[in-house]
Amino acid sequence: xxxxxxxxxxxxxxxxxxxxxxxxxxxxxxxxxxxxxxxxxxxxxxxxxxxxxxxxxxxxxxxxxxxxxxxxxxxxxxxxxxxxxxxxxxxxxxxxxxxxxxxxxxxxxxxxxxxxxxxxxxxxxxxxxxxxxxxxxxxxxxxxxxxxxxxxxxxxxxxxxxxxxxxxxxxxxxxxxxxxxxxxxxxxxxxxxxxxxxxxxxxxxxxxxxxxxxxxxxxxxxxxxxxxxxxxxxxxxxxxxxxxxxxxxxxx
Numbered sequence: 421x422x423x424x425x426x427x428x429x430x431x432x433x434x435x436x437x438x439x440x441x442x443x444x445x446x447x448x449x450x451x452x453x454x455x456x457x458x459x460x461x462x463x464x465x466x467x468x469x470x471x472x473x474x475x476x477x478x479x480x481x482x483x484x485x486x487x488x489x490x491x492x493x494x495x496x497x498x499x500x501x502x503x504x505x506x507x508x509x510x511x512x513x514x515x516x517x518x519x520x521x522x523x524x525x526x527x528x529x530x531x532x533x534x535x536x537x538x539x540x541x542x543x544x545x546x547x548x549x550x551x552x553x554x555x556x557x558x559x560x561x562x563x564x565x566x567x568x569x570x571x572x573x574x575x576x577x578x579x580x581x582x583x584x585x586x587x588x589x590x591x592x593x594x595x596x597x598x599x600x601x602x603x604x605x606x607x608x609x610x611x612x613x614x615x616x617x618x619x620x621x622x623x624x625x626x627x628x629x630x631x632x633x634x635x636x637x638x639x640x641x642x643x644x645x646x647x648x649x650x651x652x653x654x655x656x657x658x659x660x661x662x663x664x665x666x667x668x669x670x671x672x
Contacts, residue, residue, distance in 0.1 A: 535672065536599055536670050536671060536672050537670075537671050537672075538668060538669065538670060538671070539592065539593065539596070539668075539669040539671050540666065540667065540668050540669070541587045541591055541592075541666075541667040541669070542664055542665070542666045542667070543585050543587070543664065543665040543666075543667070544567035544568065544663075544664055545563075545564070545567060545568035545569040545607065545661075545662035545663050545664060545665070546563045546564075546567055546568065546569050547585060547665075548569065548583040548584060548585050548662075549583070549584050549585065549586060552583065552584035552649075553581075553582070553583050553584075554579075554580060554581065554582035554583075554653070555581060556573065556577050556578060556579035556580060556581055556655075557576075557577055557578055557579070558573065558574040558576050558577040559571075559572065559573045559574070559577050559581040559654075560572050560581075561581070561583065564661075564663075566663065567663070567664070568607065568661055568662055568663040568664070569583075569661070569662055570659060570660070570661050571583065571614075571652065571653070571654045571658075571659070571660045571661075571662070572654065572658070572659045572660075573654050573655050573656060573657065573658055574657055575612065575656050575657035577655060577656065579655065580653050580654065580655040581653060581654050581655065582651060582652070582653035583651065583652055583653070583662075584649055584650065584651045585649070585650045585651075585665045586648045586649045586650070587648045587667050587669075589646070592669065592671070593671065596669075596671040596672070597671060597672045598644075598645030598646050598669055598670075598671060599644075599645075599670045599671060599672050600642060600643070600644065600645070600669070600670035601619050601622075601642075601643040601644070601645050601648060601667060601668070601669055601670075602639070602640065602641045602642070602643070602667075602668040603618045603619055603622070603639070603640045603641075603643070603650055603665065603666065603667055603668070604635075604637040604638070604639050604640075604665075604666040604668075605618070605632075605637060605638045605640075605650060605652065605662065605665050605666075606632065606635075606636050606637040606638075606662070606663045606664050606665070606666070607632065607636070607637075607652075607660065607661045607662040607663045607664075608631065608632065608636070608660075608661050609629070609631065609654075609658065609659070609660045609661070610658070610659050610660075611654070611656065611657050611658030611659050611660075612655070612656035612657045612658050613628070613629055613654065613655050613656050613658055614628075614629060614652070614653065614654045614655075614658050614660040615627065615628045615629070615652070615653050616638045616650075616651070616652050617640075617650060617651040617652070618638075618640025618643065618650050619640060619643035619645070619647055619648050619649060619650060620643065620647045620649070621642075621643040621644045621645075621647075622640035622641060622642060622643040623640070623641050623642050624638075624639065624640045624641065636663075637666070645669075648667065650665055
C-alpha cells in the first residue's frame with residue numbers, strides 16, 4: 421500500500437513537472453509569434469491640407485583664401501531705334517472734283533519812292549473825244565445843260581455806242597512824271613446793258629450793268645499811266661448818263 425502511494429506520488433510529481441515545462445514552452449512560443457505593439461508617437465499626424473515646407477539648403481561657406489570665379493553675365497544686345505519718315509501721300513480727291521486753282525488777289529501798287537504831289541483834272545461828260553466815238557444805228561448822244569451827256573440805244577440797235585475821255589499831256593504840269601492815276605466816272609445807268617472802263621492798268625477792269633457807288637461814281641484805282649483813256653458804252657435797250665469824269669494824278 422505504501423509503495424503504491426509512493427508510486428502514485430512520484431507519478432503526480434512527474435506530471436506536474438511536465439505540465440510546468442509544457443506551459444513554459446508554449447509561453448515562449450507565444451512571445452516569439454505575437455508582434456510587439458508599436459509605441460505611440462508623440463508627434464501629431466500631418467494634416468493633408470497643410471502644405472509641407474521644404475527647408476532650403478544652408479548656404480555653402482567658402483574657406484578664407486579660396487578664389488571663387490566670378491559669374492560672367494553675357495552682354496544684352498540693345499537694338500538702336502530707327503527713325504522712320506513716312507513718305508508724303510497725296511490725299512485722294514473724290515471722283516469728278518477738279519483740282520483747286522490758285523486765286524490771285526491784286527494788291528495795291530505802292531507809289532514810287534521820292535517826293536510826290538497830287539493833281540486833279542475834272543472833265544464834264546460832254547468833254548468826250550469826238551474822234552473816238554463808236555456809233556451804231558438807232559443810237560444817240562444827247563448833251564445836257566449841266567455838262568453831262570446821255571448815251572442811248574434801242575433794242576433794235578445792231579451794235580454798241582461807245583465814247584472815250586482822256587486828259588491831254590498839255591493839261592499836266594510841265595516836266596511832271598505820272599506815278600499813279602485814280603479815276604471816278606460819275607453818272608447812272610438803266611436798261612439792258614451798259615459798261616464803264618477806267619484807264620488801262622486799273623485794279624478795277626470794268627463795271628457791267630451795275631449802278632455806281634454811294635457817291636454816284638464808278639471808281640478805278642492805281643493805274644500807272646501815262647495812258648489816261650476811260651470809256652462808257654451802251655447797247656440793246658439801254659440809257660447811260662455821264663455827268664463828269666474826275667482824274668486824280670500822283671506826280672513826281
